[in-house]
Amino acid sequence: MRKIIAIALVVGVCGLAAAQEAGTPPQGMRGTPANLPDISLVGVIDGHTSSNKADDTRDKLEFNEVETAFQGYIYPEMKADVFLALHKHGTEYESEICEAKVSFLSLAEGLSAEVGKVNAEFGKMNKAHSHTRAMADQPAALTNFLGEHALNPQGAALKYLLPLPFYAQAQVGAWTAAAHEHHVEGDNTADVLDVDQSTVTVVLAPEETEDFSPAGKLYTARLNAAFPLADGAELELGVSGLKGKGSHWEHHQDNIKLAGADFTLKFWPSAYRRFTLQGEYLRLTRDVPVGKLKRDGLYVFGNYRFSKYWDLGARFDYAENAFPVITYERDYSLIATRRLTETTTLRAQYKHINLSGEKTDEGWLQLIFGLGPHSHEME
Amino acid sequence: MKKLFLSLAALACWAGAANAEIKVVTASSDLKYLCERVGGAEVKAESLASGGQDLHMVEPRPSMVFKLKKADLVVRVGLDLDMWVDSLINAARNPRLFYGAAGYVDASAGVPLLEKPEGKVDASMGDIHIYGNPHYWLDPANSKIMAGNILAGLKRAAPDKAAVFDANYAGFVKELDEKLAGWQTRMAKCTGLKVVTYHGSWPYFARRFGLDVAGHVEPRPGIPPSAAHLDALVKKMKAENVRVILTESYYPRKGPEFLSERTGAKIVTAAVSTGGGKNVETYLDVFERVLEELCSK
Structure with missing residues (x-):
């Protein structure tokens, strides 16, 4: 018995000494060594019902996005992260490099x-991939001023x-962002009131129904x-600040400036409870040859995580559009999120949209799931 | 403008004021305690998570980045329990703390692991840890290895203080060994005690003190209990005469209370980390309190 204790002591002391002398073996050295990046996939299935019968995307539950990621170190203190995505745009799937x-x-x-x-760090939410957001959609101000799928220039x-x-x-940051492709009718113009109440003629173009986003050479600061x-x-x-051109610059010759201010207040009363209050205000200035358009947008989002598995949130959006004929959008959303596991989330969202007096009610359902090790920079 | 520059310069000087202490940031409050024991007065340690938090679910905050930015040493639990530390280290841009750098300490190195999965691992098994069960600090004997890793890190940070650290380490080990012997004597009468635990956090503790874990409130790690699972657990607890439900202070009470009502088993709510509960001021108190509760059942 003494021998066993003595051997155990010697082995224990040697093991301890080895642990100390060898320093700290990195975590990845456990198990079988493998020279592989972290490979993962995130899927987003969603759908919505709408009181707007002209909405041809309603009443469908579909794969909205599949994001695959390859992440790893390529050199000490150098990391590569590649996120490839398939998005649903209208009725078509389009592949793109997310980041x-x-x-x-x-x-x-x-x-x-x-x-x-x-994903440019303009404001608080543009950086975040859609599957990490605590809501099924993105605030209208971000869609109207930064684009439908976040501003992610090169x-x-x-x-x-x-x-x-x-x-x-x-x-x-200094960036280049691709302009949106579209077809322009050269004579598609309209007389509109400028900010000084004078009448100016501007090219309307199909951008009234297209996305607006910053494009061309962009400079950002935060x-x-x-x-x-x-x-x-x-x-x-x-x-935050951004200077650049509009996505239809070749036709509208619009130089743009975007300014933003944001706040996030978080309060953790206990281990699983968290209250979040977040808001962003954005002001877009489009300087076109015939005048200057100034547009405002904001959102305020409150979220209460009241247990390990449940979140309840509410969001108010106010957004003007980026186009010559101004519209005013006021949206009210209620959001319930159930976390099934660390990587799987089920979400329901009610949204009341008031677009310049045209009212729509929407109900959203969203399922997000993850496979494999997937991480994002701290947001 | 001149005033603004002067103010910023003054702030920068204040922020950068040199201090001889080794600044250590730890993922958990237990690691903070061990750093303080080994480092003594030479160390100023801060924990990112409080003792009452679930280490699986700590949310990185900018203030944590600020702590890491100034640190000489980061000490993490490892084994994928505190993956949130990675994004903080990257955001802090402190070259001393990157993976493999002199100031990076994984406290789990060298700990003999339990429940290492073999073969294919996926989410059908719940939120499983692929390197093994990461709740190793709940065997107090493992704290010698954890403190050993910290000792090595502190020696790298301040080789001239090695003798002080060695003496502090020896003092901690001596105290721990004495406590451990006393705890094991106290628990001898409870050897074989059957318990149900909320999460699979207790295998190291159970092995050390001779408990028999008969099941978990969670059907699989991280998966909330269903009614069917709880019903089955009630039957099992009755059949095997399980008298204790052991749960961390932060887990939901509903499942354990359901089981307790139907089986008469007593709920032992334990603080599993330093500062996680009343009279749990140190890492050693964690065991004092849990054993006190278990032995009184």
Whole structure:
């Protein structure tokens, strides 16, 4: 018996010494070593019913998006993340590179860079992939000013954690974004009232029914800071700016500026409970040869996670469109989310849309599932 | 404008003020305790998660990035329990803390693991941890290995203080061994005690103190209990005379209360980390309190 104890002691001490002398073996060294990236897939199935009978996408439950991801380190402190997606656009599926970027995680203390196709950090929500959002759709202001599927141009961004006694990050980016393809009728013009009440003639073009988004050469900047208000409460504030052209610049010659301010207040009263209040305000300025369009948009989103498995949320949207003939949209949404596992979520959303007096009620159902290790930068 | 620049410069100087202490950021409050024991006065440790949080579900916050930005050492639980730490390390851009760097410590290194899955692993098994069960700190004997990993990290950060750290480590091990012997003596009368646990968090604890885990409130890790599962568990508990339901303080009460009402089993609600409950001020208190509760059943 003594021998067994002595051997156990020797083995234990040797094992401990080995653990100490060898330093810390990395986590990935457990199990069978494998030189593979993290490969994952996220699927989004959704559908909605609508009181608008002209909505030809209603009453269908379909695969809306499939996102595949390949993620891993390509060099010490250099990471590659490639997200490829199949999206449903109207009745067609289109493949696209959602994001494909290389991150230089530490160029110098506090300084990092990203190059490639990236969800630009404009405001709080544009960066987030749709499947990570706590809602089935995106706020109307983001759709109207940044595009239907987030603004993700090609280029580079530099981010710097400011040497201040609280979290503060400044970043700048230079990008190129593809303009939307569309067919323009050359004589499709209209006389509209400018901001100074004078009448100007502008090209209407089919963009009235197309997306607007920033395009061409874009420059972005963002400053955000966070302040812990207590052990379980944190406030984040941010301002963003963007300068570039509109997605139909070749016809409208519109130089654009987009300014934004956002806040996020989070409060964690217990292990699984969390209250979130988030808002963004955006102002778009389209400078066209015949005048200047100024448009505003905002959303306010409140969410209460009241248990490990359930969230209840509400959102108010206000958004003007980006086009010469202005519309005003006011939406009210109620959102219930049930988390089935860490990677699978079921969501129901009611949305009341008031688009310049035209009212629509919608009911959404969304199922999001994940396969494999999938991660995103901290949002 | 000049005033603004001067103010920013003053803030930057304040933020960058040098301090001789080794700044350590840990994922859990237990790791913080161990860092403080091994590092002593040379260390200023902060935990990202509080003792009352479920380490599977900690939400990264900007203030955590700020802590890591200034840190000399990060100590994580590992085994995919605290995957949220990765995004924080990347966001902090602190070259000392990246994977494999001198300031990166995985406390699980060298811990003999239980419940390592074999073969195909997928979500049909629930939220399973592919490297093995990550709740290893609930065997107090494993804390010697965890503290050993921390010791190695601290020596890398401050080699000149190695003798101090070695002495602190030896002091901790001595105290732990004494406590462990006492706990095992206390638990000897409960050897073979059958328990149902909420989550599969207790295999290391059960092995150390001779408990028999008869089932879990969750049908699979991370999956909420269904009525059918609870019914089956009631039958099993009655058949096997399971008298204790052991659950973490943060898990929902509904399932354990349902079982307790139907079987008469008592619910032992345990704080599983330092600071996670009343009179659980240290890592050693975690075991004092749980054993106290279990032994009184």
